[in-house]
Amino acid sequence: MPKVVDNYVLERSIGKGQFGEVFKGYNKQTNVDIAVKCVKRELLKGKFTELLENEIKVLRTCNNDNIIKLYDIKKTANNIYLIMEYCNEGDLSQYLKQKKFLLEEEAVDYLLQILNGFKTLVKNKIMHRDFKLANILKHDGNIKIADFGFSKLLNDHQALANTMLGSPLNMAPEVLNNQEYDNKADIWSIGTCFYELLFGKSPFTATNMVELLKNIKTKQFVINRKVNNISPTAEDLLKKMLVVNPKDRISWQDLFNHEINFYQEEKLKQDLETTLKGGEVMMNMNKFYIKNNMVIDHPAEIKKKEELNNLAIQIAQNGPQNQQQQYDGPLLKKPQEENKLIRQDSVKVQGNQGSSQDIGNDEVTDKETQREKEIKAKKRNANRILHERNIYVFLASVAEEAMNNQTIQNYDVTGFFLVKKLLQQIDFLKTIILENKQNVYGLEFWEQFTQSKDYKDIHTYISKEFDVFKSYFDSIYEKLSEQIQYSTKVDDAIKQSINSNIKYNNQEILNKCLFDYSKLLIDSLKKSQIQDQHRQQWVHADRVLDCIRLEETFQFVDKNTNQQFNFKQYYENDNLLEIEALAKKVLQKFDKLK
Template sequence: MPKIVDNYVLERKIGSGQFGDVFKGYNKVNNQDIAIKVVKRELLKGKFNELLENEIRVLRTCNNENIIKLYDIKKTANNFYLMLEYCNEGDLMQYQKEKKYLTEDEAIEFLIQILNAFKTLVKNKIMHRDFKLANILKHNGNIKIADFGFAKLLGNDNLTSTMLGSPLNMAPEVLDGQDYNNKADIWSIGTVFYELLFGRPPYTAGNMIDLIKNIRNKPLEIPKKINKISDVTEDIIRKMLVVDPRKRIEWDQLFSHKINNFLEDKIKNDLEATLKDEGLLSMNMSRFYIKNNKVIQHPSEIEKKQEINNYAINVAKAGKNQNNYQGAIIKRQTERVEEVQPAVQNNQAQEESKQTEEDEMQTKESVREAQIRIKKRNANRILHERNIYVFLASVAEDAMNNTTLKSSELVGFLLVKKLLQLVEFLAGKMRKKENVFKLELWDMFVDTKDFNDIFMYIEKEHEVFRLYFNSMLDKIQNSPKIINSAIDPQVKAAISSNINQNIDAVLKSMLQDYCHELVQQILTSIKDSKDPEPYRPLMIHADRILDCLRLDQVFQFEDLKNKQQFNFKLYYDEDDKMDIDQLMNKIQTKLFSAIKN
């Protein structure tokens, strides 16, 4: 049997730290997943006891969506048990290694959440002192700052001198052994943000002495060849990574910097441009929707997207009467101001439940965990199909924006028709609760909130793409130029409102011809060009057109060898990070394979 402490069940060991082991567990009363840090009493002497007390005090003091929560504390004769919020996606060090480096938008999204957490820490005069990628956890796409074992509650002088933390993330004043204040955390945040953007720390060395020398003597490098960041992003990095703490950006300036509104301003600007753009408003709004809703990886992301979704639908329905936009479209997490309820303590030692086969129970997945994992996989499987049809929408958009090729609008229209077929199929099966993908625990899954949230989301999305398709159909049917360019009778027959029409053969033929023209256009353009980089978007478009020809092979939900699920965010990032020659070779290889088959 698994170990039980009061209402808490320890399912299996998931990690270890300086104080003890960390277990995945749950609360028997409300079935909530938790992480349980087990601290042996025999270790709690001197400094270790002080550090644990500091961590508990910090977690009790701070109530913030982006700081890990302490739910409860239990004591037994041998151990302390800290019942903490469980994060299901590991830490940012693992995440950054998988992706090498993040897109600017994703890195900024994480930075905004980090700064939201530090608003609470700064207000409560708390220094983290060990802020690094490994201490930033992810849960359903959201950031949770953790591991406050080295945290310091500052006194009236706001200064401390203990050298704690990880050297590559330590502020220079800490490395130098000087007195320092919480502006040292600003430096650490800057190093973390830099690592997310460029895949490496801003300063490195083989030892501490050389590291300090490099920080003090070498100018900060911004490697834009790796990641072409904006001026706003470069500005905040340079202001955080200032060697002299007196000249380093202040906390209030950091919290009010333009970076905090960067993503929302970007969406607002897109929306304003969309509303001003000539042409059918419903089509333009659908394009706006596609751009801002490309990938959903977790059911929890649906709520974040919902305001944009609802707005796009309402504007598309309103037509030309809706000609302005007011108000925020991103619900940003804010610091909580309510009082934190103190964690419950059991001051009398409790008897720990006796257990057998302890080592086996610490590593084996429980039945409950298996059910949670299966339901999560089911949600991901449906979202995977959703991400495929939105991929087709994004490729269709790129095709219609490539006005240099005659067939581009017809290719875009056929892709949208195909994606609408996929949406209608998926929405119809979910409406009937049919287990079309042969998923486990299906009857249990269809009764969950995740299933309902995904279904409602796809239903609304179906409406968006139906409006998009109708707008495109009207445009094409009322354009003699486009109609006359469709010489093939099968292509002309496909230009209809019949969604159930099988267009696979004609779509494949159109995509192959279009891709040949596209590659020739790219090769001609870059032949005499000194800098082929401006043609990257066209190359990426060609690469994705070729993937449209092999949807089933390219977008397999799960790799059968390692059981790893397909990651659409990594897919979209790959071409941006690839060297331009590698990208061209990749396209030509795929094109040769397409011709061969």
């Protein structure tokens, strides 16, 4: 049997350190996943005891959506167990290795969550002192600041520290220089992490600490726009955080009030305002909705944009009203800074006898348990349905761009058929899979999954999206049917397909429209030199061709690597290619379809 400590079951080992192990487990009363940090009492000596007590104090002091939670502490005769929040997506260091670098929108999203966590740390006079990507965990796409083993709680009489702790590439220069430092050292560390996320490497590097300090003092970090063309706002923040002299470095208050904290929300509001003032509100609103909902990776992301999506649905159903045009509420749900702060007395980790017992003598392995396999399968099931959802939003994005393409006139038919196809796909998801609960994809633990909150949230979300795109379809049909009715340029088969039932879509006609449209696009692009100013047109052509080979392009799992399809990576790939390589890829795809 697995090891049990009171109500906590330790399922498997997920890491080892100098003073013990970290286990993945669960609370057998609530079935909530946990991480358990096991510290051997025999190793509690000297400075380490103080650091462990500090970590416990910090975790018990802070209650913030973006700081890892300490649920409980159990002491036995041999061990001390810290029962903590479990994060199911590893850390940002691992994530960055997969991604190479992050586009600004994603990097800023993570930065804002980090700053939200530090609002509580600063408020409670806590220095992290080892802030790095490996200590920033991810759970369902959300950030959790972790590993407070080197943290320090300051008081009114002690605002400085002098111990050199942390990771050199993320250490502030005053720490590297063995000077006294305050919590502004954490600002430097956050700045280095933000830079790493944006450019895939540290702002300053060296082969040793002496050389590193010299480079920091004498060299300016590089904003490599060929890697990531970041905004002036992001660049300004980096230049204010990565300042050698801590007195000249941005203050915490100015950091929390910097434009970076608000500019994404402001961009959304300005975009929304422009949308509502446009001539064809329904068409523009659809473009706004697609742009801000391209990829949903987790059911948890649905809640983030609830206000935004509800507004889009309301306008889609009722049209823009005065109160909606003046909407000034939050478009994005923000994490809580602090929730009902509960302070507890600090725990002394010394002692000879604990109140709990270790039950079960079998060695805890690093293999997944049956319970974990079920949880993993349920998550995969959610991903499978969201994958299909992301496909139909991809179709919507291509349709929207086709109908607004200024270089190819009078080609609304292609966009219309794409919207018709995506509506069929939403209807299939909504009716067959989510309402009738048919296990079409042969997923494991399907019946259990259909009882979960994730399933219900996805069902509600996709049902609402059907209403959004159905309103969009109706507005296109009304416009298009008048144009096509008496047109001599459109053949009878296309006219018949346009006027047919919404559930009927001739795939052969759709593919012919897509191919003809892609040929016009590519012929138009060939007339000009291959330059970056035409990138968006080449990207659009690439995606039109992918619509023709939809199933082949968007397989849920790659048969060679067994990796799930990554939509965010798909959208980034064309931006990463040199324009010549992008054009070559498009032409090769087109030649294969001839």
